[in-house]
Amino acid sequence: MMQRWGVWLVRALGMAAAAAIVVYVVDSAAYKLRGSPQGTVVVSQFLSVPLKGQKIEYDYQGSANASCAKALFPHGGLEPCWHLRRNPNQWEKL
Secondary structure (H helix, E strand, O other), X not given: XXXXXXXXXXXXXXXXXXXXXHHHHHHHHHHHHOOOOEEEEEEEEEEEEEEHXXXXXXXXXXXXXXXXXXOOOOEOOEOEHHXXXXXXXXXXXX
């Protein structure tokens, strides 16, 4: 009985991995066929500065336009636009 569960689990994991690879390949092909579309999203930039006594100071640096890829996954070193819209705060450590 346990061997059946093990075989079923291995097959399910293999199918999930194959599906993820297919989705990435289709997304990459669609991104390239559409001419590598890019967009911009307004993000807030913050700087975290370490202080004495293991304290941290957070400084607001302002807002800026960030380039993004109009795709499901990152392409060309750019984050997807949907991800930047959901996470508009960018943190940088000093």
